Each structure stands twice: as C-alpha cells, then as structure tokens.
Amino acid sequence: MGERLIPGAAAPDFALPTSDGQTVTLAELRGHKVIVYFYPAASTPGCTKQACDFRDNLASLKAAGYTVLGISPDAPAKLATFVDKEQLTFPLLSDEDHAVAEAYGAWGEKKNYGRTYEGLIRSTIVVAEDGTIEVAQYNVRATGHVAKLRRDLGLD
Template sequence: MAERLLSGDVAPDFSLPAADGSTVSLKDFAGSNVVVYFYPAASTPGCTTQACDFRDNLASLAAAGYTVLGISPDSVAKLRKFADAEELTFPLLSDEDHAVAEAWGAWGEKKNYGKVYEGLIRSTVVVGPDGLVHLAQYNVRATGHVAKLRKDLGVH
C-alpha cells in the first residue's frame, strides 16, 4: 500500500489531463489553498453525491480561499460526461494509471463484500499555500464528507 501523506509533508506535484481538455498541475496553484479529493469512479452513486456536495459548497470554499480539484482513474471522456451531466464547475482530473493516487497514498487495498482488491481509496488532502499538506483524510465517506471538511477547515 502507498504511504499516506501526513500534515507537514510536501504535497507531490502532478500534471494531469482535465475533463475540459486542459492540463492541470498542482504547481498552477502555488500560493493557494487546494482541496485535492480522490474518488473511485465518475457517475456512480457515492461519487456523484460527493461531487455534487463539492459543487454545492464551492462558493463558500472559494470565499474562504480554497480551490477544489477532483481526481479519479476515469478517462477524460468519462469525466467530461460526468461534469456535464452534474454541472460540475471545478476541475476533474484523469489519473488512469493511478500514479498520482499512489503518490498521494490514495491507492491501496480495499475490501468489498469480502473480496480484497487494489483500488482507489476515497481520500481528501488539503494543500496549503506553502505546498505542504495541512490536512489528509483517508477512507472518507461520500455522504457528509464535504460538511465535515468545511467544519475541519473552519469554513462557514
């Protein structure tokens, strides 16, 4: 299993293709607070709930100085369809080889109905303007996570 990030760690940089056709790098947001969340699969019930929660709370997060980036192992085409269907206005990034998820500790052993397999672990990492991890949460629940994150960050 990949090493999980801890507060104070340097956030690993990445450059990934986005649903809108652009390429997004963490360094593009140097000097800003960034919420990087990893989710298993676009257009599934839990991931849709979580993405829509971020969408619905985007204004308050932005007002508090946070940018949101969503990362999954889905293709750019699938992410584009997901973003359009759910009217998601924040960047959705494609990590098809899951190299970024591995570097961020969001890829590892999972269990589902007694079956053990490797996959994406629903995770959220907050990176500060200094490029350091300020908060890292792993195995988060899709429902209610954004509300808890806002509370943890002091965002009202």
Template sequence: MAERLVTGDNAPAFTLQDSTGKDVSLAPRPGRSTIVYFYPAASTPGCTKEACDFRDSLASLQAAGFDVLGISPDPVEKLAKFADKESLTFPLLSDADHAVAEAYGAWGEKKNYGKTYEGLIRSTIVVDPDGKVALAQYNVRATGHVAKLRRDLNLDA
C-alpha cells in the same frame, strides 16, 4: 500500499488532464489552498453525491481561499460526461494509471463484500499555499464528507 501523507509533508507535484483535455497542475499559489479529493468512479451514486456536495459548496470554499480538484482513474471522456451531467464547475482530473493516487497514498488494498483488491481509496488532501499538506483524510465517506471537511477546516457550514 503507498505511504499516506501527513500534515507537514510536501504535496507531490502533478499535472493531469481535466475533463476538457487541458493540463492542470498542482502548484503553490500565494494565498490559496487546494482541496485535492480522490474518488473511485465518476457517475456512481457515492461519487456523484460527493461531487455535487463540492459543487454546492464551491463558492463558499473559494471565498475562504480554497480551490477544489477532483481526481479519479476515469478517462477524460467519462469525466466530461460526468461534469456536464452534474454541472460540475471545478476541474475533474484523469489519473488513468493511478500514479498520482499512489503518490498521495490514495491507492491501495480495499475490501468489498469479502473480496480484497487494489483500488482507489476515497481520500481528501488539503494542500496549503506553500505546497505542504495541511490536512490528510483517508477512507472518507462520500455522504456528509464536505460538511465534515468544512468543520475540520473551521469554515461555517
């Protein structure tokens, strides 16, 4: 299993394709932090709930200096359908070979209905303007996660 990131670590750099096929990179941005959240599969109930929660909080997150990037192992075409269907206005990135998820400690052993397998671990990493990890949360719940994240970041709910 990949090593999990902790506060103060350098966030691994990456460039992935978004739902429109455009390359998006994580790069330090003066005055802006980035919420990088990893989700298992577009258009599933939990992932849809989480994405819609981020969508509904996006304006206030951006006003507070946070941008949002969603990352899953889904292909670009599936992300495009998901973004369109749910009116998602933040980048959804395709990590088909799960290399970025591995670098962020968001890929590893999971258990479901007694079966053990390798897969994406629902995780959220907040990267500060200097490219350092400000907050790392693993095995988060889809429902209520954005509200909890807002509390953890000391943002008004």
C-alpha cells in the same frame, strides 16, 4: 501502494489532464489553498453525491480561498460526461494509471463483500499555499464529507 501523507509533508506535484483537455499541475496552484479529493469512479451514486456536495459548497470554499480538484482513474471523456450531466463547476482530473493516487496514499488494498483488491481509497488532501499538506483524510464517506471537511477547516 503509496504511503499516506501527513500534515506538514510536501505535497507531491502532479500534471493531469482535465475533462476538457487542459492540464492542471499542482505547481501552478502554489500560493493557493487546494482541496484535492480522490474518488473511485465518475457517475456512481457515492461519487455523484460527493461531487455535487463539492459543487454546492464551491462558492463558500472559494470565498475562503480554496481551489477544489477532483481526481479519479476515469478517462477524460468519462469525466466530461460526468461534468456535463451533474453541472460540475470545478476541474475533474484523470489519473488513469493511478500514479498520483499512489503518490498521495489514495491507492491501496480494499475489501468489499469479502473480496480483497487494489483500488482507489476515497481520500481528501488539503494543500496549503506553500505546497505542504494541511489536512490528510483517508477512507472518507461520500455523504456528509464536505460538511465535515468544512468544520475541520474552521469554515462553519
């Protein structure tokens, strides 16, 4: 399990495949503000709600200078189905070995119905133009998260 990131720390670089076969690296986005959100599984109710919330707020986030990236352990083919079904307009990245989630502190111990297991912790990290962490939020709720993030970023 990775350490949770804190504001001011350097954001770990990554290179991950997208739902359409491209590769996105954090390094190529240097100079841009990037919202990286980690979600457990495409096409599940909470993850769909969160993805559609980002989709519906994307124009205003872009206008404020933010690029949005969603990351999950799903394979690119599953992500492609999710993108098509929900008409998502931002890249979803595949982190099948969860190495990036671990580097960002978004992989760790979870408890559900009395069972403890390792899994993805719903998290949102905002990376500043210089590649440092601006905001690090862990154990976020899928519903209402984008509105809270917008408030936290001073966009509302």
